[in-house]
Amino acid sequence: MKVISFGVLLFALWALLSGYFSPLLLSLGAISVALTLYLANRMNVIDHESYPLHLYSKFPLFFAYIMREIVIANIDVVKEILKIGSKGISPQVIKLPLPQQTDLGRAIYANSITLTPGTVTVELDKNFVTVHALTKEGADELLSGEMSVMIPDQLADK
Amino acid sequence: MYIAVTIAILVTMGLALARALMGPTVYDRIAAVNMFGTKTVLLIAVFALFSGRTDLLDIALVYALINFIGVIAVLRLVEHGDFHSNPESRAKQDKQGSE
Amino acid sequence: MIDVLSWVLLGVGGLLGVIGGIGIHRFPDFYTRLHAAGTTDTLCAILILLGLGFQAGLSLDAFKLFLIFVFLFFTSPTASHALANAAMHGGLKPQLGRENGSGKA
Amino acid sequence: MHNLILRVVSKVLIPLIILFGLYVQFHGEFGPGGGFQAGVIFSAAIILYALVFGLEPAEKIIPKSILHLLASFGLVLYAGVGFVTIMLGGNYLEYGLLGSDQVSGQLIGILLIELGVGITVASVMLIFFFSFAGRGRP
Structure with missing residues (x-):
């Protein structure tokens, strides 16, 4: 659950950084977000500290x-x-x-x-x-x- | 007005550089270099909007990033002398070192 | 109107930067100099980026400026703390006590 | 409890840095950036992790064998694109032939080449860092 919402957040960040909304770049964005999530998971950095949803x-x-x-x-x-x-x-x-x-x-x-x-x-x-x-x-x-x-x-x- | 801000930032960078060269301790130098880096980020941002080449803002972001990681890396090197010792074992080393 | 505001922000930000630059030469020891550097790193950067943000208007550029701001907002105090911590562990003693304008700083 | 602030801040920053590196990677033809810069940013994220959490955990994220494999894979990708264009009857790295028309072919070609450069640079940077940082380790 936490990972999914984090992914959505990252994807929004990608879209805002990029400013291009062609299907190619959006799919590359999806791949990038997936890779980021995978690595972040391996590093074990997604938890309540890095992603304090409850404090927003x-x-x-x-x-x-x-x-x-x-x-x-x-x-x-x-x-x-x-x-x-x-x-x-x-x-x-x-x-x-x-x-x-x-x-x-x-x-x-x-x-x-x-x-x-x-x-x-x-x-x-x-x-x-x-x-x-x-x-x-x-x-x-x-x-x-x-x-x-x-x-x-x-x-x-x- | 962009020119005035640019000059102000450049003067600050000069002052920071002077401190980095003079700085009696190594920490003074690192602090001055850190400040110099932050000013560089601002300088790139100002220049990006001044020249209208706003894609340079990406570079400002990268510079901020590299500056931070660089300072952390140099600090670790100054403190430990290497990169491979475990950060958690520092407490013990400090005790030995301060004796 | 927005133009004037953004110029004021940029001007004050630049001025703060220079004052911080003077500060790192006037203060007597490392820890106090760190305060002067901290001044410029925080408010100066905030003001200049805000001023540039007004110039950029509501666009992707403004978002990138905001991103730079967020990044500096996180990293600059962290770097200051890491510096102070390392200096303290490195055995650098801070000068303490009131120094009543002895003129030599 | 040592380096608590550094740990918390790094946790927030590292995913953002990785995503930013990938953004630079795939926007090489639209703005400043491209494979080399992206590779450096990407490896910087891992180096930050190594600085804060220690060298050994960082080495576990991407094992050395995979790093070596990736470094060569990037090079093969780069050269491979070149040879495919020769096979298709053009010059080395004549991207236009890769797609149905000139423009899409160039887009695909540049993306693949930059990807190759990015992968190689990132893995070689990490190999450098790990071997230098690990010197003198017991």
Whole structure:
């Protein structure tokens, strides 16, 4: 079931990439999708992590949130670089608890931390994530745990 | 305006290249090269729309891909010195290495 | 109208790129430089690709730009994390603490 | 737990990369691309897998014997198309003779030739990578 819907998705991707809808190219597309599915199956990469169907409904909200965070954090880092109205950098290494239940949730959280400039995930453990922050303010904001509730994770693993 | 963006990207690439040449540590150099690669992707995308040859966007995509895989590969080489050791055994090696 | 918006996006994106480029020369150590590189990699790329997307209109080109964006959105933080992780394991210690504008950065 | 982020992201990307490589393969005559580039992209996907999940699992996906077979098969395909055109009374690689008319013949010819190039390049790239990466393995 999962494989079939993944195949449909890949075929849609093929059609959009190609932009040609002649029977020849569509059948080549079908062969390509079949080959991709076969190899992906051999590699064992199709599972709930690579293909989080159950999380799709949560992504738009998360996406809007992360975009806003990226813009805000960017302004902060740009201020630091240009030294306009900043207190100077104060690099910190902090350890945060990791409430996410699944590997996917953990990875999304860690990547969200990295995506917002000013903080970089250094180490990811089962229960903790080590973060290098550019400023104390950035570290404090992460410690408040506001981002972690936004991560689409709760539904994972059923 | 395309010209202005192109110049801005080229200046950034120059700065990244300078860091890659100066960079005190090897990680600085890799980070700078990674940044250089991302800027190249943007440069190709800008040029594709500027010249109207939008099939170049495929190449931008390929470049993004190769850049990522290249950085991962170089990092592995720097970290392990080879490609065949098992990634999971790294924890042990780190302990030995940091002593 | 859309033209103006797309030029503004492209301009801001390019400017952010240059600022990030300055950042990787101003910041004192590897980890802080990684933040500066991260700035340009994320928002600069997003803005420029969005601006180009407005130029391309609703077409297959816009889809390809979107694909590049998705790809960068996944890979750029992953590469940053891999770099930071490798540096930490390689024994590179970050400089910590507040550095009160000593002027030498 | 090591490389968790890398693992998750690679899982998402690898199928897309493979499909993209095949797209480049079959659109050689419509845009930039063709056999060589497609072969490289395709092998890059497998190399990414090898980097993240280890060399041995990657070698299991496409066994070495099959890789060697594919590398030669691509070459045979390329040369074979050329010889078939000679058999049909034309020059080496004169595609026009392959179909009922000039245009469809050329389409078939180019597709087959690019396929041959792509298969050979992908498998030779992987053979290179596996033999270099495996050097000094106990």
